[in-house]
Amino acid sequence: MMRHLTSTFPKSGILLLGNSVQSLVPSTLISQAESLLEGHRIEEAIDLADQQRRKLQANVSVDEDEADELRYVYQRIGFQCFTETLFEDAGKNLFNGDLDPRVLVSYYPELRGSLFQASDTMDVYAGVAERMPSEASVDAIIVANLVRNYSPHLKPNTQTAPPTAELRKILGMAAVDMLEIFLRKCRTRRIVEGKRKADASYPVVDTVLAKIYAQAEKTKELYTLIQEAHSIVLSEIEPALKQTGQYNALCLLYKQTGDDESLLQVWAKLVEGEWTDDEIPNPTEDMLSLLTNSKNRTLTQKWGLWLTRRDPERGIRLLMPRETGKRPQRPEDDLSLLEQIRDANPAAGAQFLEYLVLQKRSSSRDLHTQLAMVCVAQVLAALEDQLISKLWRAKVSSYASSRSESRTTFFSYFASMTPDSPSKLARLKTVLFLQGSSMYDAELIRERLVPLKHILSLELAIVDGKLGNHHAALSAIVNDLHDSSSAEAYCTLGGDVIPSKVAQAICADAKLGLGLWAFGLNGKGRQKTVDANDVGLVKRKELLKILLEVYMSDEAASAERVALLVNSQAMNLDVVDVIPMVPAQWPLKVMSSFLARSFRRTVHARQEGRIVKAISAGQNLDVKDRTWLILREEGMVVEESLDEDDGDGADYDEKGGVIEKVASAPPNGQEEKTSVPWTAESDAASLHIT
Structure with a gap:
């Protein structure tokens, strides 16, 4: 008899007899677990697996074969519990068995979505695969279990009977809870073990876990998952987040993936009230912040137009290009954008037009004309209010009655004495632009102003000055506005009604916000006096003469006003032109100073x-005296004519005298030069200076 110990089964023994062999082999872990599970002794099988795990954990090194056996046993136990709807135990044992999460998720079709492809493969033990539930979903497993346990005892059937329907719901919730715990443990193990290599199960674990959090409205856990490193598939989680109203979580995912378009769409629906989320208190500010920092011009224009319909001021700020160092937009792009803004919001279109002309300094005559028309239209709309119309007429009357007390122009008087209002601001803008710009269609603007010339005399005078209708412009300033200061400035500046100093003083008032509207009056050469050149001087004299004619054409003209003009502009007025205009009845003392x-x-x-x-003359004499001796020493060279004259030898001098021909041409045809002494002329007559 011989006993032999094997390395594979250290506790086994072999007995050799004369004519037979007997062996004593202990049962393996797998066989013991299978035996217990077949006898439905699940608790004992779990205890057996736990004992084996503790033994392996106590060893310094783990035998991989024994570890595989343990994982197999845990998975067998887990799926046995899963089949019998013992979901809590199933989740624990499947996790201990290191089951691929995708296998368990495959039983939850409403959660797995399109995460699996037909070509995806998973490694599963053959013995486990043979005993996995054959049902397609966890709900089918629950229904089959209810039928097995309660049919035909419940009427009419287990699906519609209230007790089993409620039990089915409870078991379904327990199955989802088990899956949540299982997936959360998988994520924790991944973080603890520090696995950095991408695994095909990571997107499934993270996405399904996020879906569970969203459906259960576990907002805190969902935010924690999103803020940590994750592999969530956005296209899968997006419908679940929208369905449950988790819009802030959806926005966080869009930000992480850089999907600005989808992010803006969510905020837009929140602004419009289609969706609501207390976690996003001010979606408009979020949109502005994103678009302000965005370098995508197309995206900014699209959503800037959308925002302009609701908040014109903020929308326009977005649409105004920023200095980014890149190539600026082409003029045709600006015009196209202007039309789109007008379609979205006419008021915003007017603001963008101001930006193009005043800030971007567009040289398009069409844009300047459009802005002038917009300004005039705003003034005309304001005058439809009778109170404003009466107020502006009253300002003209009050200025005329106080003009002798001050040399202030009517424009300055109106700006300082009229209460602040949108209508006042509109008129100030109109006057400044009409004066500052020289590229709008003045004829078209004049047609709009003529019907209200009794109120808008200042604007009409500016436009007439642009058209060269100086007599009409000065007549409006003098007779309608009674503004002699502006009339004289008109002549001095060659046709401009508003001096640059006056415009800049008004625009300097921060309360009015007119800093950009004096753009045409700030240039160095824009309004320099016309004394700088002769052409300007002539024009200035012509304008002063026209102004004097306007003064004289008024039968009630004030002699003092005319005297003030001719005295202040005496340098530019000719007494021959002035005297015929003076009425005979005026006393001489009025014109005596002039x-x-x-x-x-x-x-x-x-x-x-x-x-x-x-x-x-003295300088000429000095030059002659200094050159006399030099010319005398040099002598004089007389050039004789080369032509043979047939006449009497005398030429007719153009000065009226007859001079003798000095010599005839030499025979050989060559020119002969003869030196002749030069005699100084007599001294010039004495110079008398009175």
């Missing part, structure tokens, strides 16, 4: 001319 200054200036000019002439 006449005295004009005569004095005439005498001064004549005497200055005499002095200049005498100085020039």
Whole structure:
């Protein structure tokens, strides 16, 4: 007899007899577990597996074969519990058996969605695969279990009977809870073990877990999952988040994936009230922040137009291109965008038009004309209010009655004395733009202003000045506005009613916000006085003459006002032009100052001319004296004619005298030069200066 110990089964023994062999082999872990499960002794099978796990954990090194046996046993126990709807025990044992999460998720079709492809494969023990539930879903497993346990005892059937229907619902919730715990443990194990290599199960675990959190409205857990490193499939979780109203979580995922378009769509529906989410208190601000920092011009324009329909001021700020260092937009792109903004919101279109002309300094005549028309339309709309119309007429009357007390222009008076209002601001903008721009269609603007010329005399005068209708412009300023200061400024500046200093002083008022509207009046060469060139001087004299005619055409013209004009502009007025215009009944003292200054200036000019002439003559004598000796030493060279004259040898001098021909041409045809002594002329007559 011989006893032999094997390494595979250390506790087994072999007995060799003369004519037979007997062996004593202990049962394996798998066989013991299978035996217990067949006898429905699930608790004992679980205890057996736990004992084996503790033994393996106590070893310094783990035998991989024994570990595989243990995983197999746990998976067999887990699926046995799963089949019998013992979901809590099933989840624990399947996790201990290191089951691929995709296998368990496959029994939840409403959660797995399209996460699985037909080509996907999973490794499962053959013995486990043979004993896995054959049903397609966990709900089918629950229904089969209810039928097995309660049919035909419940009427009419287990699906419609209230007790089993309620039990089915409870078991379904327990199955989902088990899956949640299982997946959460899988994520925790992944983080603890520090697995960085991508695994096909990661997207399934994270996405299904996020769906469970969303459906159970576990917002805190959902946010924690999203904020940690995850592999959520956005296309799968998106419908679940929308269905459960978890829009903030959806926005967080869009931000992480950089899907700005979808993110803006969610915020837009929240702004419109189609969706609501307390976690997003101000979606409009979120949209503005995203679009302000976005470098996608197409996206910014699309949603800027959408925002313009609801908040014109903020929408326009988005649509105004920022200085990014990139190539600026083409003019045709600006025009196209302007039309789109007008379609979305006409008021916003007017603001964008102001931006193109005032800030971007567009040189398009069409845009300038459009802005001028918009400004005039706003003024005309304001005048439809009778209170505003009466107020503006009253300002003209009050200015006319107080004009002798101050040299303030009507424009300054209106800006300072009229209460702040949208209508006042509209008129100030209109006046500044009509004066500052030279690229709008003045004829078209004049047609709009003429019907209200008794109120809008200032605007009409500016436009007439642009058209060169100086008499009409000065008549409006003098006779309608009674603004002599602006009339004289008109002549001084060559046709501009508003001096640049006046415009800049009004635009400097921060309360009015007109800083950009003086753009045409701020240039260095825009309104310099016309004394700088002769053409401007002539024009200035012509305008002053027209202004004097306007003053004189008024039968009730004030002699003092005319005297003030001619005295202040005496340098540019000719006494010959002024005297015929003065009425005969005016006393001489009214014009005495102008006449005295004009005569004095005439005498001064004549005497200055005499002095200049005498100085020039003296300089000529000095030059002759210094060159006399030099010319005498050099002598004179007389060039004789080469042509043979048939006449009497005398030429007719153009100055009226007959001069002798000095010599005839030499015989050989060559020119002959002869030196002739030069005799100095007699001294010039004495110079007398009076």
